[in-house]
Amino acid sequence: MIAKITTGNNFNGVVKYIIDTNKQAEIIDSVGVRLKDINSIISSFTTQQGLSPGISKPVYHISLDFSSKDTDELTNERMSEIARDYLERMGIRNTQFIAVRHYDKNHPHIHLCINRIDNDGNLISTKNDRYKSEKVCKAITREYELYFSSGKEKVNRHRLKGADKAKYEINDAIKSVLEHCCSWKEFIQQLEQQGIKTQFKFKGQSSTIEGVSFSKDGFSFSGSKIDRQFSFSKLDQAIQNQRLADHDSQLYFNGRKTTVQQSYSCDERVPPKQNYTHSIMHAGYGISGGGGSDDDPNKKKRKRHF
Template sequence: MIGKIVKGKSFKGCISYVLDKDNVRLIDSEGVLTTNTKAIINSFYLQSLMNPKLKKSVGHIPISYSKEDESRLTDQFMIQLAKEYMEAMKIKNTQYIIVRHNNTDNPHCHIVFNRVDNDGKTISDKNDHYRNEKVCKQLKDKYNLTYGESKEQTNIQKLKGAEKTKYEIYHAIKATLKISKDWQQFEQNLKQQGISIAYKYKGQTDEVQGISFRKGEHTFKGSDIDRQFSYSKLNNLFQQNHNQKQHISQKQAQTEDTPVQPITESMSDNLGGIFNIHLNGEDHEEDAFRKRMEHEEKQRRKKSGIKR
């Protein structure tokens, strides 16, 4: 069981995407007219007007399950899981629909809900990504659901369409990062694999806010492919590479510019015995110790009356 948090501005775009496909079923809903897609969209939109200041009133959470659990995932059980998920995520007192999709090997559903609740208040999204992971784990443990495969273990050959392309881009990015020291190398290496990059800028400025990757007819935001592939995290990685390279260059330059000095007696004295440095083959500490032991032996013999 894996949930993915998505927030948006357009109920029309989201609900059309969720409903206007083959092999889909609306299995549960609350507070909306379900006559047709248009009626559902209008229901959500009218309630969102109660809180016009909220820019992203669309809540969308796809929840995917392992294929091993398919036989258990009746519509009723999927509804139960979705409702418990929403309750734990504090998504309540609001409109929602639950739509089941059957277009992939993994059983999954889409929860679309209004972030403007029935009283016009905003449903908080504070720490929602962290809470999502925690709630999914709790439900998997509670109902003994199969832990899904990681991206590394997913069989790409079984995937189709956009989902297959997304995993291809994921593996390409991961491999390319190992051989790319900066953005230029990164772009060039991906381009050779048929993947292009587009940047999202803040207003009319040169400040980059986001990144997306395109292969064929499919485009994905970096964070949708993997959280580690957002622009900020990729940029931090390349910045670390740059800083590390500069540090190494500075150390090499310092080493080359520093002349090698011979060790003198004054330098030896400053070391204060940290290193056992012998000058001209002499060990003054050893000589002092030997003389002290010889003196103590003479005193002992003198007291005992022993002659050598």
Template sequence: MIAKIIEGRSFGGCVGYVLKKDSEVIHSEGLRRDSAKTIVQDFNFQRMLNPRLGKAVGHIILSWNTADKNMLSNDIMVSSAKRYLSKMGIRDTQCLMVRHHDRQHDHIHIIYNRVNDYGKTISNSNQRYKSFKACKELNALYGFKQSEGKKNVNRGRLKGNDRTRYQIYDAVKAGIRNSRNWSELKSYIRYRGVELQFKYRSGTDEVQGISFSKNGQTFRGSAIDRSLSYVQIDRALNGIDNVMEQNHGMESDVSTDRSMATNMGETIGYLASALFSIPEIVPEQEDPCIKKRKKKENYRLRR
């Protein structure tokens, strides 16, 4: 099971999209299910408890692997969705769960009101981290197959920001495999229409993060995929540097031999210098107390 989180402003548009042909409402809370119109009215009525919140529409898509198809009933989907919402801190609010059957993999849409039953705003902080952790725990609890990442995503069905995000992901991943350093990576992905920008710590040259741009859209590296953060890419490039340097050394034995001979000569020279050089002798300074006592003794002898 994996989750995709979206926020919006219009309950009407979101409900209209979710309740399309062949959709199936499998659960709801705090809503009249007479029609799409009454559902939207109820969402908007509660929304007025906190009219200052612009993006009051919470929309989550839970998707399962095709290997889980035989074990997925409506009850299992609702049960896992409720646990997911609880782990995300989404509770005491209206929600609608709708199952779609238009794709190979089973998935449900959850619409919830970010204005809860008491007029308070449901926090959206650290959503991606909490969602990743929740999905991992629920996959283990229910025995769902863990996602294999982005390689099995059908790129042809993607649109808008999702399409751009995956184009960036594919370009950067290919660039990492074919680059030895940041400069080469930057040139490689630019050829494929992707620009790279570093984020620096205020007032310093220390790189704090990274983002990528394509088709006028900009995304943080970690927002595209956890493996595209600055730290992860830097580690991957360093690893490739080491492997390529080893391969280069195997292909150029003569150059390697010369380098080894030079290093050996420098080492021998250093050892010879250390063995045969005469160190500078610094005279030992006399203790001031002893010096003063000797001076008194000489004075008495002269008397």
């Protein structure tokens, strides 16, 4: 959920904008406002504004935008509940407001018209409201289990070039294949089909895997540099979650079957301190289970960077 906040001096303009029939507007909630028609709504706000006539900007206009992925869950009742919770956490209380849902875009969104002159004639402060709103939106998104959109989703891929283009293409590919891959072998194969190579990083002189990177078109990035969810440990956990097999992890490599306990190991014939490229997939192996994490701060000093 994202909030956009503006203040204004004219209830007439804001009310007419958010109740515009061309936007398929629907009033889903209100407090202290007569809803007979647009004029009665405006009159309700301006009458209370008269309790403190010297205020130049008595209008609070806040839009709450949600991801299209939440459309099925966001009934009018649910959106009204969220709107009231948002206002409460923002400290906007004891005043008039209307909540109007629009259907003119692909994503659910509502507009709130709020009177900054409360029922007692006091002015509702806007101090640090945008900073506060950002924190409130994140908390509500998490607590109501709404979709957290990544900033990467808003990037115009067609305008990217070079390393940025490769990085976002890798990001999109990993997200796509991760949803249905049940093994590292399958994961690597599907990425290779999209021109992406997978490389593993080893711990010190051992053959224990502690990191992963991906390369395309001559550009290489560690998993966590593409997205924090793409570190070796988090990718491995995601792949584990797809598996239907027993949680006892096993590593298959060059025909050998080895039980994996607390760390990941490759066949001892693999040269140490060498990037383990995508060719490993042709050995017929699978990786799963608990193990080393490339997010472990105690390991970062020992890692080599690609």
